[in-house]
Amino acid sequence: MNLKDNCYNPNFTHIYVEEKVFELDVTRNIISLFKRANVIPIRHYKDVFNKNSQDSLKQKESINLILAEKPDNFIYPGAKVCQSFGNAHFYYASSVMNCVFDCEYCYLKGVYPSSNVVIFVNEDDLFREVESILEENEAYISISYDTDLLPFEPLTHHVRHWMEFVDKHDNLTIELRTKSSNGRLLSELRQGINAIDRVILSFSLSPNSIANVYEKAAPSLMARIQCAMVAKEAGYPIRIAFDPMIYDVNWRDQYRGLIATVDRYLDLKSVYDVSVGSFRIPKDYLKRMRKRDPDSSIAQFPYMLEDGVYHYDNDIMEEMEGLMVEELSKYIPKDRIFLWKE
Ligand code: SF4
Numbered sequence: 001m002n003l004k005d006n007c008y009n010p011n012f013t014h015i016y017v018e019e020k021v022f023e024l025d026v027t028r029n030i031i032s033l034f035k036r037a038n039v040i041p042i043r044h045y046k047d048v049f050n051k052n053s054q055d056s057l058k059q060k061e062s063i064n065l066i067l068a069e070k071p072d073n074f075i076y077p078g079a080k081v082c083q084s085f086g087n088a089h090f091y092y093a094s095s096v097m098n099c100v101f102d103c104e105y106c107y108l109k110g111v112y113p114s115s116n117v118v119i120f121v122n123e124d125d126l127f128r129e130v131e132s133i134l135e136e137n138e139a140y141i142s143i144s145y146d147t148d149l150l151p152f153e154p155l156t157h158h159v160r161h162w163m164e165f166v167d168k169h170d171n172l173t174i175e176l177r178t179k180s181s182n183g184r185l186l187s188e189l190r191q192g193i194n195a196i197d198r199v200i201l202s203f204s205l206s207p208n209s210i211a212n213v214y215e216k217a218a219p220s221l222m223a224r225i226q227c228a229m230v231a232k233e234a235g236y237p238i239r240i241a242f243d244p245m246i247y248d249v250n251w252r253d254q255y256r257g258l259i260a261t262v263d264r265y266l267d268l269k270s271v272y273d274v275s276v277g278s279f280r281i282p283k284d285y286l287k288r289m290r291k292r293d294p295d296s297s298i299a300q301f302p303y304m305l306e307d308g309v310y311h312y313d314n315d316i317m318e319e320m321e322g323l324m325v326e327e328l329s330k331y332i333p334k335d336r337i338f339l340w341k342e
Pocket of ligand 1: 105
C-alpha cells in the first residue's frame with residue numbers, strides 16, 4: 001500500500017512513542033514509514049497530549065503523532081447525542097484520538113486539549129474487550145468515532161483487522177464513519193471479506209457551501225460522493241449522514257441541492273439508510289470550543305441549551321430537520337430515514 005497515495009498526512013515531523021510500546025512490530029512499522037521524523041520516547045502519552053498551555057488551533061497546521069498503549073476501556077456505550085439506528089446494543093470504539101481533517105464544528109475540539117493524534121497500538125486488547133461483549137449479546141459498534149480511521153489505514157491496517165474480526169463474529173455489525181475520498185483503498189480492504197453486509201460505511205456529506213468553508217483539509221463533496229459510489233459498487237452497505245446540518249441563510253436551497261446531487265450519483269433509494277441531524281453538542285464541549293476559537297462562527301452561534309446539550313433554537317432545528325426528512329421521503333422510504341432524537 002502506497003503511503004503517499006493513501007494517507008492524508010504522510011508528513012508527521014515528530015513521533016512521540018511510549019517506551020512500553022517501542023518494541024512492538026506495529027510501532028516499528030509505523031515509525032519506518034516516516035524516515036525523516038524525529039522519534040521521541042516518552043513515559044506516557046498524557047505527558048505530551050495533556051500538556052498545559054497548548055495552542056491546539058495552531059497544532060492543526062502541523063499535527064504530530066503519538067503512539068501509545070491504552071490500558072482499558074476501548075469500547076463505550078453510545079453517547080446521548082448520537083444515533084443508535086435502532087440497535088439495542090450500540091457502542092463506539094476509541095482506538096485513535098483526533099483526526100487529520102479539520103472540521104470547524106468537530107466536537108473533538110471541545111474534548112481534547114491537543115490536536116495531535118494518538119494511535120493506541122495494542123489493538124489485541126481492544127478485540128479481547130469486544131469479544132467479552134459479544135459473549136453476552138450482539139453488538140453494533142461505531143469504530144471511527146473519535147477520529148476518521150481511513151487516513152491512518154496505511155499505518156495501522158486497523159480497519160482491515162476490524163473487518164476480519166467481523167467475519168469471525170456473526171453477532172457483530174460495525175459502522176465506519178468517514179469523509180474519505182479513497183475508493184480504491186475501500187475496494188482493496190473489502191477483498192476476501194464475506195460479511196461485508198455487516199460493515200456499514202457512513203459518508204458524512206454537507207453542501208459545497210458548508211464543506212468548502214467549515215470542513216478544512218477534508219475531501220470535497222464530489223470526491224466523497226465518488227468514493228461512496230466505488231464503495232457501493234464494491235458491496236458495502238452505504239449510509240449517507242446529513243449530519244451535522246449547519247445553519248446558513250441559504251440552508252434550504254443548499255440542502256435541497258445536496259439531496260438532488262446525492263440522488264443523481266448514488267440513487268438514494270438503493271442506499272442502506274440515511275441519517276439526519278442538525279448540529280448539537282454537549283455543553284462543556286461547546287464551552288471549550290468557544291474559548292479555543294473566538295472567531296469561529298459555528299462555536300459562537302447563539303444556540304439554546306437544553307438538558308446539557310446546545311442546539312439550534314427549536315424553530316430552526318425543527319424546520320431544518322423537518323424539511324430534510326420531507327425532501328428525503330421523496331427518494332427513500334421513511335423507515336430508512338433516521339432522525340436524531342435525544
Ligand atoms: S472528519 Fe469527523 S472526526 Fe475528523 S475533524 Fe471532521 S468531524 Fe471531526
